[in-house]
Amino acid sequence: MKKSILGILVLALALLGCTEKKDTAVKAMKGDVAAGKALAEKTCRTCHGADGGGVAPAIPHLAAQRERYLLASLNEYKNGKRTHAALRDIATQMSEADMRNVAAYFAGLPAAPSAAAKDVKHTSPYEKGKALAAECAKCHGEDGNAKTPGTPTLAGQQPHYLIAAILEYHRDDRKLTTMKSIMRDSDRLDLESLALYFAAQTPVQRAAPARGDPAAGEPLSAMCGGCHGARGVSIDAATPNLAGQDAQYLAKATKSYRTTRQNWGMQRYVAGLNDKDIDNIVAFYASQQPKAGDQIPSSIQEIAAKCNRCHDQEDSPSMAAPKMRGQDKDYLVMALRGYRDGKRESTTMHNMSFPYSNAIIEGLASWYASQPAK
Ligand code: HEC
Ligand code: HEC
Ligand code: HEC
Ligand code: HEC
Structure with a gap:
């Protein structure tokens, strides 16, 4: 492989070395397709195919690509804005006219029938996440809306936060035997798919909090609102929504930042609160209307x-x-x-x-x- 690339480069060098002088004289604005074809067949064909289709995975098809884009890409390889060692070598040996010609040639080819x-x-990922979510349904609900006190709702939760939270159970940073055994075998793509699926579900308000006074909690929540949103819906994909979440879970989670859960931001804000303050803040957030974060696309076509x-x-x-x-x-x-x-x-x-x-x-x-x- 190395040898053949070297061979191509030597060929390219020899070829480009002699076309350069002629081309500066041509100075045509529009590319010369015939000259582009000759160059492509000598220099590009090994990788980009005779028909402009990449010959191996990870080599892009060039046939029918926009001329302007092809030319811009070659220039970017040449000036180093786009890095790729082989293409940089190839592009450096090309004159402006060579680039225009070869871009015109590939742009004019019919789209490569890609095998x-x-x-x-x-x-x-959404469908994959949905299938995987069946494992979680028993406790978190099929659509991520849990009903058991102490089990958090996942529906509408911020996607990056969900991934981070799942990984914490994975690494055993957050202790919960049931969660850990479920998470052990999932790979990263699976986790992200799950997170995407749950994030895209519509959250339903949980049962009214049994303890705490929402009115007393509201002013105390001011110091939380900067990150979690005034009414518990955060605008940052890594900061969890609290609105309408299960009160028992929220209280346990908040208190755990005083002991076991590590997060610099959270520890600072929770350290000075007593249990009663926490119950009041939790009552306030639990009684807010839950709302899924914005822009959670539910299908690839939507994106x-x-x-x-x-x-x-x-x-x-x-x-x-x-x-x-x-x-x-x-x-x-x-x-x-x-x-x-x-x-x-x-x-x-x-x-x-x-x-x-x-x-x-x-x-x-x-x-x-x-x-x-x-
Ligand atoms: C050794 C194999 C090889 C040769 C020879 C080669 N290319 Fe490429 N080409 C690649 C690979 C691999 C990429 C993707 C690089 C990247 O990730 O940026 C690429 C990318 C490109 C792109 C960017 C396409 C896009 O969709 O962004 C252009 C344009 C291009 N090559 C043109 C050429 C031209 C013109 C020649 C001949 C003068 C040539 N290449 C020769 C392997 C090659
Ligand atoms: C046996 C019941 C059970 C099953 C099955 C289960 N969970 Fe959980 N999950 C829980 C409980 C209980 C908690 C709260 C743990 C705690 O207090 O730290 C939790 C917490 C979580 C959290 C943290 C939420 C937050 O707001 O921080 C995430 C994320 C999560 N589970 C994802 C999943 C996923 C994904 C699955 C399926 C692959 C799953 N769980 C299966 C019971 C379960
Ligand atoms: C500086 C920003 C910031 C402030 C202020 C803040 N939080 Fe957080 N909070 C976070 C982040 C980030 C996380 C996710 C941390 C993690 O992964 O453990 C989090 C997590 C939480 C969780 C866990 C949610 C779950 O689903 O497990 C609760 C509960 C919580 N915060 C409550 C509060 C309360 C109550 C206050 C105010 C007293 C507060 N937070 C202030 C940033 C903040
Ligand atoms: C506002 C216009 C715009 C939008 C919207 C946009 N792109 Fe692009 N995209 C560009 C431009 C301009 C380039 C060329 C950039 C360069 O030269 O590197 C590009 C380049 C690319 C490339 C490189 C292709 C190649 O042949 O090398 C990919 C892949 C890509 N975009 C995917 C996407 C995807 C997926 C989305 C939607 C999530 C998207 N783009 C949305 C303007 C856009």
Whole structure:
């Protein structure tokens, strides 16, 4: 493998070295498709295929991709804004005209009939989470609305918080034998799928608190509201909603930050409260109307609709967002993780992919990869 890449690079170097001089004279604005084809066949074919389809997983299809996007990508590899060692070497050896030519060539090819796309099974994290949730139904309710005092409602809870909470039982940071034995074998994608499913359910108000005075609790809750929201619905995916939660569970959980549960923020605020204060605050939050956090998409298609505003426009040459239907699935996964984790630069895309867990990224990538390319 190493050898063949090296071979390609040497070839590319030799080839590009001699085309450069001619091209500076051409200075055409529009790419020369025939010249692009010659270059592609010599330099790109081993990886991007004769028909512009990636020859192995994680190599993107270039056929029928937007010309402007292809050109921009090559420039980004060249100037280092996008990092990939092999492409940087290749792009560095290309002149502006080479890039325009090869971009025009690939953009003009018909969408590559992707053999892989037929094998891609679209996995929906939501459906997966729903199936896994059957194990939790006995105690937390089928839709995450628990009825037993002491067992928290999961419906409408903030998704990142749910993941963190489940992991705590996993690691045994939060002791509860039943919860631990259930969590032991689940992998990370499963956990995220479960969290997504429960977060998307509609929470139902629990039984009225048996103890405490909501009116006395309200002013005390002021110091909690900055994080948990004035009425117990937080706007931060990592901070749990408290509104309408089971009172017995809330009281136990709040008190546990004075002893066993570790969280710097919470410990500071709870340390100075006595049991009566806590009962009053809990009574206040438990009697608030529960509400699911915003923007919990329940299906991949719902998310994809947002992506399509930029990615699925009828062809306008000015559109900078690449086409994704029929693209290689592994490549899409890598690209999205790259944006999310700050390894690939793009303010727009970073903002889009940041909230997305690996489970959603997997679902989105498999959805786009399984769609026929246009
Ligand atoms: C050694 C294999 C290899 C060769 C040869 C190669 N590429 Fe690539 N190409 C890749 C891989 C792998 C990626 C994905 C890199 C990444 O994650 O950024 C890629 C990505 C690209 C992209 C970005 C596509 C997108 O959807 O963002 C463009 C454009 C591209 N290559 C053009 C070319 C051109 C033009 C040539 C020939 C001059 C070429 N490549 C030669 C492997 C190769
Ligand atoms: C045998 C009953 C039982 C089963 C089955 C069960 N749980 Fe629990 N769960 C509990 C109880 C009780 C608590 C409260 C524990 C405590 O007080 O710390 C809890 C707490 C939790 C919490 C913490 C909630 C919060 O607000 O911090 C999460 C998250 C959770 N369970 C997820 C799950 C998931 C996911 C499943 C299924 C895979 C599941 N549980 C199965 C009884 C159960
Ligand atoms: C600085 C921000 C902040 C403040 C202020 C704050 N909390 Fe929290 N709270 C958090 C975070 C973050 C978590 C999740 C911590 C964890 O994972 O253990 C949390 C967790 C909780 C939980 C556990 C919920 C569950 O489902 O298990 C309860 C109950 C709670 N807070 C009550 C309170 C109360 C009552 C106050 C005011 C006295 C308060 N919090 C003040 C940030 C805050
Ligand atoms: C506001 C417009 C906009 C929205 C909305 C948007 N994108 Fe993008 N996307 C872009 C642009 C522009 C690029 C090219 C960025 C670059 O050059 O790295 C891009 C690049 C990408 C790439 C890299 C593709 C490749 O061939 O390398 C992927 C994957 C992607 N977006 C997925 C998504 C998904 C999934 C969503 C929805 C969750 C989404 N995008 C929403 C504008 C958008």
